[in-house]
Amino acid sequence: VGLPRFFAPHATESGATIDLPEEExxxxxxxxxxxxxxxxxxxxxxxxxWDAMVxxxxxxxxxxxxxxxxxxxxxxxxxxxxxxxxxxxxxMDDIIxxxxxxGVIAVQPLVTMRTEVSAATVERSRxxxxxxRVAVSxxxxxxxxxxxxxxxxxxxxxxxxxxxxxxxxxxxxxxVTTRRLAELPAASAATLLVGPEGGWTPEEVxxxxxxxxxxxxxxxxxxxxxxxxxxxxxxxxxxWDDF
Amino acid sequence: VGLPRFFAPHATESGATIDLPEEExxxxxxxxxxxxxxxxxxxxxxxxxWDAMVxxxxxxxxxxxxxxxxxxxxxxxxxxxxxxxxxxxxxMDDIIxxxxxxGVIAVQPLVTMRTEVSAATVERSRxxxxxxRVAVSxxxxxxxxxxxxxxxxxxxxxxxxxxxxxxxxxxxxxxVTTRRLAELPAASAATLLVGPEGGWTPEEVxxxxxxxxxxxxxxxxxxxxxxxxxxxxxxxxxxWDDF
Numbered sequence: 001v002g003l004p005r006f007f008a009p010h011a012t013e014s015g016a017t018i019d020l021p022e023e024e025x026x027x028x029x030x031x032x033x034x035x036x037x038x039x040x041x042x043x044x045x046x047x048x049x050w051d052a053m054v055x056x057x058x059x060x061x062x063x064x065x066x067x068x069x070x071x072x073x074x075x076x077x078x079x080x081x082x083x084x085x086x087x088x089x090x091x092m093d094d095i096i097x098x099x100x101x102x103g104v105i106a107v108q109p110l111v112t113m114r115t116e117v118s119a120a121t122v123e124r125s126r127x128x129x130x131x132x133r134v135a136v137s138x139x140x141x142x143x144x145x146x147x148x149x150x151x152x153x154x155x156x157x158x159x160x161x162x163x164x165x166x167x168x169x170x171x172x173x174x175x176v177t178t179r180r181l182a183e184l185p186a187a188s189a190a191t192l193l194v195g196p197e198g199g200w201t202p203e204e205v206x207x208x209x210x211x212x213x214x215x216x217x218x219x220x221x222x223x224x225x226x227x228x229x230x231x232x233x234x235x236x237x238x239x240w241d242d243f
Numbered sequence: 244v245g246l247p248r249f250f251a252p253h254a255t256e257s258g259a260t261i262d263l264p265e266e267e268x269x270x271x272x273x274x275x276x277x278x279x280x281x282x283x284x285x286x287x288x289x290x291x292x293w294d295a296m297v298x299x300x301x302x303x304x305x306x307x308x309x310x311x312x313x314x315x316x317x318x319x320x321x322x323x324x325x326x327x328x329x330x331x332x333x334x335m336d337d338i339i340x341x342x343x344x345x346g347v348i349a350v351q352p353l354v355t356m357r358t359e360v361s362a363a364t365v366e367r368s369r370x371x372x373x374x375x376r377v378a379v380s381x382x383x384x385x386x387x388x389x390x391x392x393x394x395x396x397x398x399x400x401x402x403x404x405x406x407x408x409x410x411x412x413x414x415x416x417x418x419v420t421t422r423r424l425a426e427l428p429a430a431s432a433a434t435l436l437v438g439p440e441g442g443w444t445p446e447e448v449x450x451x452x453x454x455x456x457x458x459x460x461x462x463x464x465x466x467x468x469x470x471x472x473x474x475x476x477x478x479x480x481x482x483w484d485d486f
Contacts, residue, residue, distance in 0.1 A: 181481060
């Protein structure tokens with residue numbers, strides 16, 4: 001609807017007046033320079049969204065009054081998690097942004113055998129916090145009322161250890177049985193596992209196979225590393241959800 | 244196979260000794276510093292590829308002898324053309340690269356009502372020549388033996404004026420009948436039309452609709468402008484070709 005949207009994880013219900021978080025308050029007061037009475041939208045990151053009005057503007061805090069709850073943007077019918085080997089530098093920011101715009105409900109950063117970034121570096125550089133800010137800004141940008149979870153980095157074995165459908169993207173030449181997209185079972189929830197630029201090790205592929213994950217390829221298609229998750233997520237959405 | 248690949252549009256048949264184009268010769272002699280007798284691959288950009296051997300290296304020209312013809316990377320079963328409104332700056336380079344890696348056979352740059360780059364600018368800045376170099380380097384990189392055509396920039400009406408299936412990507416709110424991907428007819432050739440960041444004008448959508456093009460959306464998904472063609476091409480490939 002074109003109204004500016006703000007993220008307020010503590011939003012409660014129509015009629016309530018709540019403080020926006022500091023970053024959002026700054027955005028209201030200093031960047032957009034909205035005054036008391038301005039119309040905005042507020043979402044709680046868990047799928048609720050309201051029409052709202054700026055109620056009070058002080059130096060560090062903006063309070064808004066929640067008005068009618070509105071119907072949020074429809075979420076994808078498949079709860080997709082992207083488990084992806086951490087890429088170097090800022091590349092992960094774009095991947096997380098794209099994945100969120102494509103509707104994932106969570107991103108699980110992975111540290112694999114060939115990941116170029118160590119778990120220690122991920123922790124020390126506070127990447128996860130940074131990615132969480134990217135998640136909020138992406139949700140604001142693309143109109144979702146859900147802010148996807150950015151999970152703490154983990155290893156492949158621990159990412160494989162779950163009950164939902166796990167789909168691992170592998171290179172075609174890997175010498176294990178892969179399935180075509182059309183052969184994937186229907187699913188309401190799934191985790192897509194995408195390896196690092198150097199690929200999965202044969203042991204990692206075996207472990208995933210042995211744990212019941214389904215292996216898929218993108219045929220002989222060779223893509224830029226940054227484009228791989230976008231293409232694979234799109235392929236799964238088309239297979240399951242048809243946008 | 245890991246052998247360096249070179250583009251030789253004038254390659255003929257096994258047994259022939261041919262000169263590589265100047266840029267490719269420089270790459271052989273100065274960058275890779277290959278000597279006489281080195282094994283390489285040569286492709287003609289029209290789907291043929293050979294094992295080859297460096298035959299002669301002079302200051303500006305490298306000659307290679309074509310040996311056995313090899314089976315080239317399989318092309319997509321659907322001859323897809325991406326007709327895309329020209330984006331500003333270097334963004335088109337990445338889009339063309341990704342599109343080629345996803346298997347398009349041609350890219351048709353479009354100048355639409357809301358395109359921010361004029362036809363005159365496209366011409367004056369020799370963009371098409373630049374994009375053709377991108378096409379060659381992308382084909383080399385992703386292993387295709389076909390170098391997709393980069394057509395001269397044209398207008399929407401002229402891009403619509405053809406007999407193959409035309410699929411126009413539109414915003415969901417546009418108020419015209421769109422089809423779901425699953426409803427697209429089977430096709431062996433198609434043109435995907437993607438508008439500029441500012442979108443198509445209502446007149447452009449009407450014209451496309453009236454000309455028999457099929458209008459599709461990506462549902463309520465909002466993407467970065469650069470990601471739109473990649474996602475839409477992937478969606479069509481999954482629909483028709485399943486990688």
